[in-house]
Amino acid sequence: MRITPRDEDYARWYTDCIQxxxxxDYSPVRGCMVIRxxxxxxxxxxxEILDRHIKDTGHVNAYFPMxxxxxxxxxxxxxxxxxxxxxxxxxxSGLEKTPEGDLAVCGKLEExxxxxxxxxxxxxxxxxxxxxxxxxxxxxxxxxxxVVRWEMRTRLxxxxxxxxxxxxxxxxxxxAEADEEARKMLEVYRRxxxxxLALSVxxxxxxxxxxxxxxxxxxxxxxxxxxRRALQAxxxxxxxxxxxxxxxxxxxxxxxxxxxxxxxxxxxSTRLVGAVIMAHSDDKxxxxxxxxxxxxxxxxxxxxxxxxxxxxxEAVTTIAQQLRDRDLSVEVDDRDxxxxxxxxxxxxxxxxxxxxxxxxxxxDKDQVFSARRDTGEKxxxxxxxxxxxxxxxxxxxxxxxxxxxxxFRETHTYPAExxxxxxxxxEGEGGFVLARWCGNPDCETRIKEETKATIRCLxxxxxxxxxxxxLCQSESVQxxxxxxxx
RNA sequence: CGGGGUGUGGCUCAGCUUGGCUAGAGCGCUGCGUUCGGGUCGCAGAGGUCGCAGGUUCGAAUCCUGUCACCCCGACCA
Numbered sequence: 001m002r003i004t005p006r007d008e009d010y011a012r013w014y015t016d017c018i019q020x021x022x023x024x025d026y027s028p029v030r031g032c033m034v035i036r037x038x039x040x041x042x043x044x045x046x047x048e049i050l051d052r053h054i055k056d057t058g059h060v061n062a063y064f065p066m067x068x069x070x071x072x073x074x075x076x077x078x079x080x081x082x083x084x085x086x087x088x089x090x091x092x093s094g095l096e097k098t099p100e101g102d103l104a105v106c107g108k109l110e111e112x113x114x115x116x117x118x119x120x121x122x123x124x125x126x127x128x129x130x131x132x133x134x135x136x137x138x139x140x141x142x143x144x145x146x147v148v149r150w151e152m153r154t155r156l157x158x159x160x161x162x163x164x165x166x167x168x169x170x171x172x173x174x175x176a177e178a179d180e181e182a183r184k185m186l187e188v189y190r191r192x193x194x195x196x197l198a199l200s201v202x203x204x205x206x207x208x209x210x211x212x213x214x215x216x217x218x219x220x221x222x223x224x225x226x227x228r229r230a231l232q233a234x235x236x237x238x239x240x241x242x243x244x245x246x247x248x249x250x251x252x253x254x255x256x257x258x259x260x261x262x263x264x265x266x267x268x269s270t271r272l273v274g275a276v277i278m279a280h281s282d283d284k285x286x287x288x289x290x291x292x293x294x295x296x297x298x299x300x301x302x303x304x305x306x307x308x309x310x311x312x313x314e315a316v317t318t319i320a321q322q323l324r325d326r327d328l329s330v331e332v333d334d335r336d337x338x339x340x341x342x343x344x345x346x347x348x349x350x351x352x353x354x355x356x357x358x359x360x361x362x363x364d365k366d367q368v369f370s371a372r373r374d375t376g377e378k379x380x381x382x383x384x385x386x387x388x389x390x391x392x393x394x395x396x397x398x399x400x401x402x403x404x405x406x407x408f409r410e411t412h413t414y415p416a417e418x419x420x421x422x423x424x425x426x427e428g429e430g431g432f433v434l435a436r437w438c439g440n441p442d443c444e445t446r447i448k449e450e451t452k453a454t455i456r457c458l459x460x461x462x463x464x465x466x467x468x469x470x471l472c473q474s475e476s477v478q479x480x481x482x483x484x485x486x
Numbered sequence: 487c488g489g490g491g492u493g494u495g496g497c498u499c500a501g502c503u504u505g506g507c508u509a510g511a512g513c514g515c516u517g518c519g520u521u522c523g524g525g526u527c528g529c530a531g532a533g534g535u536c537g538c539a540g541g542u543u544c545g546a547a548u549c550c551u552g553u554c555a556c557c558c559c560g561a562c563c564a
Contacts, residue, residue: 030556086563118564152562159563212564220564232564302523341524359523369523 003349005283010227011155017277018156020349021286031154031161035270038350041294042273043164047144049196049291050166050268053188059140059168064122066146067113072121076246079120082213086150088115088161115148120214120239120265123169124247131171131261134253138181139171139261157274158231158486165269171249171261175240178262179217182238185266186219189234197276198289198398199223200406201233202432204457204481209441212265216240222456222481224409225278228430230456230485233275236266280374280401286351287374289401290394296328297390298347300340302359316358319368319386326387328394348373353397354390356381374401415479419447419470422482426453432483434459436476438469447471453482 003020004012018024023039035043051061067090073080093107116122127139148162168185172178186203193199201221211218215237223231243249244260253259280287290296301316303309313334320330331352333343340357347355357369367380374397381389412431416422422433437443437455447470448454458480469476 082564149563206564210564218564235564300523304522336522339522339524339526341522342526344524346525357523361523 003283003285006226013283014278015156017281017286021351023273023286024156031151033156033160038294039273042288042292043270045292045294046196046272047166050192051144053192054142054166054168057184057188059142061143062141063143063145064119064126066116068116068122070112070114072125073114075121076214076243078242079214083117087117088148088150089113090115117147117149119143119145119167120169120243121247124243124249127171127261128247128249131249131251134173134251137171137173137251137261138177141170142166142168157277158271163270165267167267168265170264171244172263173251173253173261175262178264179238182217182219182236182264182266185264186221186236189221189236189268193221193223193233194402196289196291197272198401198405199233199275199279200402200409202457202459202481204459206457207441207444207455209444210454212237214239214242216242220457223275223279224412224432225275225486226408228412230432230483231275231278232456232485233272234266234268237264239263239265279405281351285349287401288351288353290353290398293351293353294329295331295350295352296394297323297354297356298331298333298352300333300343300355300357302340302357308360311363312358312360315363319356319358322387323390326391328390353394372397416470422453422470423451426451426482426484430484432456432481434479435470435482436465436467436478437480438472438474438476440472443469443471447482453484456481456483456485
């Protein structure tokens with residue numbers, strides 16, 4: 001029943017929100033979760049909206065197999081190094097009954113198959129067949145799929161052994177075009193995070209140590225959660241020619257010469273659902289931004305006598321229809337065995353942005369009574385023009401959530417001039433630390449080992465600010481963001 | 487893999503030290519009634535081979551041995 005408050009145990013609060021909000025449940029398989037209908041509806045809204053943005057930028061969807069020949073993984077050295085240890089591998093094709101009545105594997109495969117941890121290898125194998133001429137480029141493909149990474153330690157939505165995502169894979173004729181593509185998709189992610197998820201993420205480039213296995217450059221969007229830790233919410237990679245060389249993706253250019261293609265890949269996953277929960281929800285449960293809420297408005301009829309019931313239910317039905325005509329998702333909670341208060345608690349746990357109470361007293365005054373999920377603010381709304389009022393109220397909630405998240409991130413972002421300053425933030429209440437870094441991976445590693453803070457990114461749009469490295473004091477050009485992260 | 491812990495109705499747990507009535511509680515669930523502007527109340531009811539296997543005993547949730555699973559901390563990690 002009770003949701004553990006955030007200041008008591010943040011990790012418990014997070015899983016309580018998910019389970020009591022009926023987004024997901026643990027499965028019989030370690031590290032894998034069941035996404036329940038309410039949680040899947042959130043993912044579906046994310047998918048619908050982002051899919052539109054991906055298509056609007058010229059990409060098309062396709063589907064590739066989830067099984068990858070083991071030999072493919074070995075073709076790109078850094079890539080295999082990055083993923084080898086967390087691959088699930090299919091070695092057999094069948095089961096047979098043993099004399100003891102158990103089941104034993106049989107039908108050993110000639111070449112073992114890896115369950116995709118990401119699809120660069122198999123997609124680029126196909127790209128090699130499809131790309132012959134510069135006229136075949138750019139090749140702009142996206143797929144919505146599941147992937148498997150056998151993580152040691154998992155958390156609902158944030159890190160699960162199997163997760164759902166979208167992965168874009170592109171091939172281009174020039175390095176400039178590929179880098180432009182990688183940055184363009186990062187911008188698509190940034191806008192999506194801001195406008196749809198109400199997450200005020202920052203953008204920037206990853207350091208070499210934090211880069212995708214096999215990329216030349218990795219760009220990221222990073223959000224700040226309510227415990228002031230960072231969450232990587234999406235990445236976009238400039239792969240250079242690393243995969244095209246490994247998979248022999250060559251094209252003939254206008255001058256008739258053979259060239260390796262320049263590539264990108266980019267993805268966001270069901271982790272976004274976790275980001276939304278961690279960023280917006282409160283001690284009463286989920287708070288979902290209206291744009292991804294499966295239910296925008298819940299209507300609670302209130303009545304005492306049968307005569308009132310008839311009148312109220314009739315009004316509620318009319319109101320629901322008016323709102324649905326404006327493309328709003330409306331739930332009418334006319335369950336008879338629950339008191340209104342019990343219903344309030346339930347829909348608050350599920351994160352419905354707006355609750356409308358409709359009782360005889362309201363109808364006498366030609367109004368309904370509204371309650372915002374995010375602020376708890378309650379106010380009457382006149383029945384006349386209700387659809388417009390509700391729509392703008394939902395827009396207001398969406399905007400307020402983004403603003404709240406932005407202010408929270410900015411108030412917990414601190415410049416640091418000394419290593420002691422950095423440590424006191426990171427090891428204290430947490431947050432983003434803007435500090436100079438010389439570019440030496442040794443400094444980065446030592447800070448990580450000593451403070452558990454990593455460089456989240458080299459932020460974009462930050463003016464050069466020369467000075468001494470926070471650790472080794474040698475000359476550095478700009479500041480980077482340090483933080484503990486999920 | 488190292489350290490710690492837990493397995494008992496759907497959920498959270500008590501009972502185990504010191505073996506002994508028909509294995510309990512709260513929540514949830516079902517039915518009837520009552521109630522309905524922030525978690526109503528009453529009555530009746532369903533639901534458990536006490537993780538699994540073996541042993542000790544007249545008798546095991548309880549003691550012993552083995553085994554399996556899960557959780558937490560650490561190592562690991564886009």
